[in-house]
Amino acid sequence: MTLTExxxxxxxxxxxxxxxxxxxxxxxxPGERREDWHWLQRxxxxxxxLLLLGILVPFLSYTTWGWIELLLIKPAQLP
Amino acid sequence: MSSNTQMTEGRTRQCDTxxxxxxxxxxxFIKINAVMAVVxxxxxxxxxxxxxxxxxxxxxxxxxxxxxxxxxFHGLNMLIFWILFMEVAILYFVGTTLLKTKLFSKKLAxxxxxxxLSGAVMADYIIMAGKADVMMTSYLPLLAxxxxxxxxxxxxxxxxxxxxxxxxxVWVAWKSRSYGHTMPLVAFGGVIAAVxxxxxxxxxxxAMIPTFTFAMGWTLEPDPMWYRMIWWGLGHQxxxxxxxxxxxxxxxxxxxxxxxxVINETVSRGAFLLYVLFINLASAHHLLVDPGVGAxxxxxxTSYAMYLAVLAxxxxxxxxxxxxxxxxxxxxxxxxIFGWLWNAPWKNPGFSGxxxxxxxxxxxxxxxxxxxxxxxxxxxxxxxxxxxxHFHSTVVGGTSLAxxxxxxxxxxxxxxxxxSFKWLARIQPYIFALGIVLLSLGMSxxxxxxxxxxxxxIDAAGIYGATSHLMLGxxxxxxxxxxxxxLIYVLLTVHAVFFGKKNVGRxxxxxxxxxxxxxxxxxREAREIHKKGNAPGTMVLVLVLLxxxxxxxxxxxxxxxxLWHVR
Amino acid sequence: MSVQSPPSGWFHWPQGHxxxxxxxxxxxxxxxxxxxxxxxxxxxxxxxxxxxxVHPKVFVERTERFVQANTxxxxxxxxxxxxxxxxxxxxxxxxxxWYPTLKLRQGETYRIHMSSAxxxxxxxxxxxxxxxxxxxxxxxxxxxxxxxxxxxTIVCNEFCGLGHHAMIGKIIVE
Numbered sequence: 001m002t003l004t005e006x007x008x009x010x011x012x013x014x015x016x017x018x019x020x021x022x023x024x025x026x027x028x029x030p031g032e033r034r035e036d037w038h039w040l041q042r043x044x045x046x047x048x049x050l051l052l053l054g055i056l057v058p059f060l061s062y063t064t065w066g067w068i069e070l071l072l073i074k075p076a077q078l079p
Numbered sequence: 080m081s082s083n084t085q086m087t088e089g090r091t092r093q094c095d096t097x098x099x100x101x102x103x104x105x106x107x108f109i110k111i112n113a114v115m116a117v118v119x120x121x122x123x124x125x126x127x128x129x130x131x132x133x134x135x136x137x138x139x140x141x142x143x144x145x146x147x148x149x150x151x152f153h154g155l156n157m158l159i160f161w162i163l164f165m166e167v168a169i170l171y172f173v174g175t176t177l178l179k180t181k182l183f184s185k186k187l188a189x190x191x192x193x194x195x196l197s198g199a200v201m202a203d204y205i206i207m208a209g210k211a212d213v214m215m216t217s218y219l220p221l222l223a224x225x226x227x228x229x230x231x232x233x234x235x236x237x238x239x240x241x242x243x244x245x246x247x248x249v250w251v252a253w254k255s256r257s258y259g260h261t262m263p264l265v266a267f268g269g270v271i272a273a274v275x276x277x278x279x280x281x282x283x284x285x286a287m288i289p290t291f292t293f294a295m296g297w298t299l300e301p302d303p304m305w306y307r308m309i310w311w312g313l314g315h316q317x318x319x320x321x322x323x324x325x326x327x328x329x330x331x332x333x334x335x336x337x338x339x340x341v342i343n344e345t346v347s348r349g350a351f352l353l354y355v356l357f358i359n360l361a362s363a364h365h366l367l368v369d370p371g372v373g374a375x376x377x378x379x380x381t382s383y384a385m386y387l388a389v390l391a392x393x394x395x396x397x398x399x400x401x402x403x404x405x406x407x408x409x410x411x412x413x414x415x416i417f418g419w420l421w422n423a424p425w426k427n428p429g430f431s432g433x434x435x436x437x438x439x440x441x442x443x444x445x446x447x448x449x450x451x452x453x454x455x456x457x458x459x460x461x462x463x464x465x466x467x468x469h470f471h472s473t474v475v476g477g478t479s480l481a482x483x484x485x486x487x488x489x490x491x492x493x494x495x496x497x498x499s500f501k502w503l504a505r506i507q508p509y510i511f512a513l514g515i516v517l518l519s520l521g522m523s524x525x526x527x528x529x530x531x532x533x534x535x536x537i538d539a540a541g542i543y544g545a546t547s548h549l550m551l552g553x554x555x556x557x558x559x560x561x562x563x564x565x566l567i568y569v570l571l572t573v574h575a576v577f578f579g580k581k582n583v584g585r586x587x588x589x590x591x592x593x594x595x596x597x598x599x600x601x602x603r604e605a606r607e608i609h610k611k612g613n614a615p616g617t618m619v620l621v622l623v624l625l626x627x628x629x630x631x632x633x634x635x636x637x638x639x640x641x642l643w644h645v646r
Numbered sequence: 647m648s649v650q651s652p653p654s655g656w657f658h659w660p661q662g663h664x665x666x667x668x669x670x671x672x673x674x675x676x677x678x679x680x681x682x683x684x685x686x687x688x689x690x691x692x693x694x695x696x697x698x699x700v701h702p703k704v705f706v707e708r709t710e711r712f713v714q715a716n717t718x719x720x721x722x723x724x725x726x727x728x729x730x731x732x733x734x735x736x737x738x739x740x741x742x743x744w745y746p747t748l749k750l751r752q753g754e755t756y757r758i759h760m761s762s763a764x765x766x767x768x769x770x771x772x773x774x775x776x777x778x779x780x781x782x783x784x785x786x787x788x789x790x791x792x793x794x795x796x797x798x799t800i801v802c803n804e805f806c807g808l809g810h811h812a813m814i815g816k817i818i819v820e
Contacts (some may be wrong), residue, residue, distance in 0.1 A: 006227045039655040044348045045261050046636070047249055047270045050355055054274035055281075058316070058359035060382050063282070066308045076698035076785040078708045078759065079734050099649065143808055171716075177649055214805050218772060220765045221806070222784060261656065262650040303766060303781050332647040341648050343664055344656040369698030369779045370786035378682045386675035393671035397664065402648075449678070455685050458693055461777040462768045462803035527771040530802035531811075534731065539812040542772055542799045612662030621667055636681070642774050644690040644791040 091181070096586040097335075103183040105175035109168045109493050111192060112241075113486070114576070116164035117569055119199065120479075122564040123156030130520070131558020136548050136556060144212070146535045152206045154215030158318065158474065159200045159231070163238050165482050167191070167325050168270065170245040172493070173269035173327070179257045181320025183247030186518060187240055194237025204229030214533060216314065219306045229293035235283040235313070242280070244271050264341050264348065271351045276320045282312025299318065304371040315362035316469070321478040322392070323354055325436065327479045328397045331455055332433035337593055339399075339406040342609045347398050351390035357384040364452035368461045377454045389449055395439050396624065401617040403434075411597035413605035416616045427591040432484020432508040439512060440477030443519055446628045448473060450513035456635045456644065462533075464554075465526030472519040475561070478605065480512060483568050490572060491587035496579030500525075501590075503572050508572055517557025525550035583607025588627055658729075693778065699772035700785040705761040709736040712742065712748050721747045721816060729756055740782045741807055744800045744815020752819050755791045768804030771817065792819040 043049055090103040126149045132140040139147060175182055182188060205211050210224035217223055249270060252258055256265070286309040292298040330347070333339030341347055363380030366372055383389055407419035424430045447469040451460045460466060487504060491497055498504050528547045530537055537543045537551070582588070597605070608614065660668055688691055712727065712735065719726040725746040729735035731754035738745045738792035740763035750756060760769060762782040769778045774794075780786060 014195055038657055039343070040349070044267075044345075044352060047253060047262075050270065050352070051246070051274050051277070054271070054355040054359075055278055057356050058278050058312075058362075061384070062360050062362055063264075063309070063312060065376055066366075066380075067374055068303070069376050070302065070308070071696065073371060073699045073784075076700035076705075076759075078700065078704070078736075078785065097649070100809065143811070147805065147808070147810075216805070218766045255820055260652045260654075261651050263651050302783065304784060306783075334648050339648075341652070343660055344652045345656065345658060346660045346664060346668070358659055366779075367693075368693045368777055370695050370781060370784040372695050373792055374686055374694040376692070378686065382682065385679040389678070390668075390671055390675045393675075395670060397667045397671075401664065427794070453678075454682050454693055455689060458691055458777060459775050461779070463768065463775065463777065527775070529770065529775045529801070531768070531770060531801055532813045533805040534801075534803065536811045540772075540799060540801050542801075542812050548728065612660055612664035614663050618663045625670065628674070636685075639691050640689070640774055642691050643771075643793050645776065646692050646696070646789040 091352070094176075094492060095491040095582075095584060099176050100179060101493070102175040102181040103578075104185055104188075105171045106190065106493055108182065108188045108345060108642060109171045111169035112164050112171065113489060113493075115192075115196060115199075115371060116161050116168060116482075117486075117572055119156050119160035120565065121561075121569045122151050122203070123161055124562055124569070125186040126150075126156065127558060128152035128562040131562070133535065133553050134551055135555025135558075136551050139536070141535075143535045144209075145393065147212050147214070148206060148209060150533060151212060151214050152203065155202060155206070155231075156199075157479075158314075159234065162321055162474070162478065162482075163234070163317065166276070166320060167195070167241040168489075169324055169328070169485075170241065170269055170273060172413060173266040174245045174248040174252075177258070177263045177266035177269075178248065178252040180248050180252040180255070183244050183251060187244040187247070191237045191240035191244060192496075194233050194240060196237075198230045198233030198235070200230075201226055201233065203557050205230065216310060217290075219301060219303045222294060225291055225294040228287050228294055232284065232291060235287070236281045238276065239280045239284075239488065242276050243479055245269075245273050263265075263329045264344060265327050267348055268323055268330065268351055269427075271355045272320050272323040272327065274355050275323060275359060276317055279313050279316030279320060282309055282316060283405055286310045286313060295318040300548030304369065307369065308366060308372065311362040311365040312359075315365060316359050318474055319356075319358045319361075320353070321474055322358070323351070325440070325478040326351075326395045326399070327344045327482045328485050329395070330402070332429055332481070332488070333399060333403045333406070335404055335429040336427050336433065336590070338410060339404055340409070340609070342398060342401055342405055342612060342614070346394060350391040350398070353387045353394075357388040358391070360384055361388065361452060364457065365451070367454045367457035374454065381454055386449075389423055389445075392445055393621075396437075396445070397614075397617055397621050399437060400620060401609065401614035404617050406592060407607060408606050410593055410595040411599075411602065411606065411625065412593065413597075413602045416619060421618055422593055424591040424593055426505050428504045428508050429484045429487045429590055432480050432487065435508055435512040436481035436484065438479050439472055439480065439516060441624055442627060443516070444469065444477050446624075446631050447523065449628075450632050450635050456639055456646070459635070459639055460526065463526035464530045464532050467532045468519045468522030468524075470528055471515060471522065475518060476512065476515040480515070484508060486568070486588075487570055487590065490575045490579065491582060494579075495581055496575050496577055496582050497582055497588050498571055498575045500571060500574075500578060503567060505569045505590075507564055507571065510567065511561055514557050514559070514561030514564050516559055517555055519545060519557070521550045521553030521557055565611045580588060651791050663808040696787045696789070698785040698787070699783065700761060702763050702782045705729065705736075705759075705785060706738060706763050708795050709745065712736040716748075718749060721818065724816070726818065731756070734759060735759070737769075738763055739769070739802070739813075740764050742802070742809030742813035744769075744802075744813070747816045747818065749818045749820070752792050752795045755789060758788045758790055760786045760788065766804050767802050767813070768805050770801045770803040772799045772801055774798070779804065792817075795819045
């Protein structure tokens with residue numbers, strides 16, 4: 001049995017958008033609430049939290065810590 | 080279908096090939112940023128040719144002054160101008176079409192573009208005028224003319240404006256749920272790239288502004304070690320933007336050329352999450368043999384937080400080809416372990432650009448980078464040509480080659496013009512890839528013999544033998560070949576943009592997309608193997624990658640152990 | 647598809663080969679995470695960044711005194727200076743030379759203080775290929791033990807102007 005056009009390459013398939021009957025992509029299933037979603041899913045869906053964490057982590061670990069290292073340098077004894 | 084109100088308010092068109100909505104305002108800015116990207120690529124590329132022909136000892140084209148000048152020019156135009164203009168174009172695309180929203184602000188888009196262009200022109204002018212022979216890194220106390228710093232500041236601010244414009248669009252789309260709750264993976268990659276860009280560009284401002292005011296004579300000199308640390312916050316983190324943009328482009332090209340899919344959205348997005356949290360820490364690997372910063376800071380940061388960001392790369396190194404494998408299997412290419420790979424559209428320059436980029440970045444770039452970026456092995460490699468060999472395989476053989484593959488679709492889809500001389504386009508990625516691989520390997524081996532980077536002439540030292548000279552000759556040859564590949568890409572693209580056959584109203588010419596074949600009940604299991612997370616062909620490839628990694632890694636520790644003892 | 651929003655229920659943990667690979671890659675990453683701290687404690691080649699703040703003029707002056715006190719000869723136009731074994735030595739980088747030429751003994755440990763009189767330089771010892779950054783204002787101390795003997799060359803590998811590629815120094819080890 002051969003299948004037909006159902007899984008034709010999407011590029012050439014202008015008239016067939018991907019998401020079928022679901023109302024909003026990524027929406028909760030009927031009966032499921034957003035709060036039931038795993039915390040990782042909620043994080044991944046939140047660009048603002050990602051922006052905050054993405055700025056905070058390197059600025060603390062690399063920049064601030066590095067800056068402190070340089071500020072704490074002792075004067076040379078030159079024995 | 081999710082709400083389209085965002086798109087219908089502004090001016091939009093529906094793509095005749097993909098069915099995706101294209102905001103016409105965003106389309107304009109994609110075009111002008113992409114055009115500027117290619118202009119600066121050409122400028123940087125001419126610089127590259129001159130440099131390759133100079134480091135090739137038999138040719139020694141430029142004199143010392145011009146070598147150092149063009150080296151500054153080449154670094155800045157390639158690592159900052161070409162690539163950030165292209166990434167801004169990509170952000171305008173993913174931030175509108177994939178999020179189903181219109182351009183946030185035309186004014187901001189113009190301001191960003193004008194700042195980026197004027198900054199780049201200013202910096203390039205002052206370099207060519209001989210007032211900024213300081214290398215792209217411009218390490219204090221080396222001092223350039225103030226316009227050098229001002230040019231970079233303007234460019235960085237312009238890029239930040241463009242990134243802000245992108246986030247503005249994300250905000251509108253997020254609030255109105257124009258893409259639902261979860262944005263497409265390629266757009267998600269764009270968001271991650273944009274976050275990293277914010278961090279990078281902020282570091283640029285922090286480093287450059289006090290340096291500019293010092294160059295003007297208004298403030299005291301910033302400390303050189305502080306400058307190094309902050310500058311590499313700009314310098315390396317822009318390269319991390321490149322990694323994330325490249326990976327996003329890989330997913331996009333896999334889909335466009337071959338129907339590649341995402342096997343597990345959680346895994347791919349989780350890997351991007353590891354990137355956004357930890358990849359920026361590795362700017363520390365530029366400071367591993369520096370004074371001022373201690374061993375603990377060096378080790379923790381250069382490890383990308385226990386290599387979690389490296390894990391992310393290893394994950395994408397699986398999910399991208401596995402998605403390709405799954406897409407091809409679904410079309411019926413299930414023969415043997417690698418049927419999906421042999422039957423992939425190797426003649427499609429969008430595909431070959433993407434896949435070659437994946438292989439070069441993985442096998443050469445990633446492995447050398449992680450290894451050289453260990454605190455101790457860096458003693459063997461810092462400021463030698465090994466470093467240059469590494470980053471030419473990542474940002475050139477990886478990101479730039481992927482962007483070239485992307486362009487073969489951008490021009491027909493966004494500019495709505497077809498390429499002519501398609502036969503030449505089909506071989507271009509291979510020419511460029513071969514050139515870059517030769518260049519990279521030549522540099523890496525030369526660096527292993529102690530040849531320094533940023534050095535006009537190795538004979539002045541009198542200690543470099545035949546191997547070093549041979550390797551530099553290979554660098555020269557590879558560089559010439561890569562330049563030819565780059566030039567073909569630029570000429571074909573410029574020709575297509577201005578003279579290509581218009582394709583308005585119809586789907587783009589097919590570069591070669593694998594047709595669906597043999598969908599039978601017998602091969603159903605082989606076709607749907609990804610539903611259980613399996614991809615046997617990819618599994619073999621990544622195990623080979625891991626083996627190469629382990630061998631290269633420990634070989635370097637062994638080489639380290641032969642050095643004098645030092646603490 | 648990577649260009650469409652995923653259908654709801656997209657969130658699920660990896661399985662099959664994907665899970666296997668993530669596990670293998672994670673193990674490899676943990677192994678690599680252990681290597682650097684391991685080498686820091688048990689390995690003999692490390693770059694701890696031991697350094698102190700010093701004014702370039704002060705460092706230049708200290709180097710001159712070191713050279714006066716320990717010169718044993720001359721090598722290719724540069725003073726040949728022999729520090730006491732186990733003691734401190736000074737190496738000054740400036741456009742475009744490495745001053746002085748140190749004479750060391752194989753197997754002995756020295757504390758070599760490196761700094762620059764002017765701009766950044768790159769200490770690159772050949773043919774072993776040992777590389778460290780030299781920065782004005784910073785007394786970068788290397789606690790170093792030569793494990794081989796002969797004549798070794800210092801190449802500068804941080805761009806420092808037109809004389810950069812010709813900025814050569816020597817270290818003699820007996």
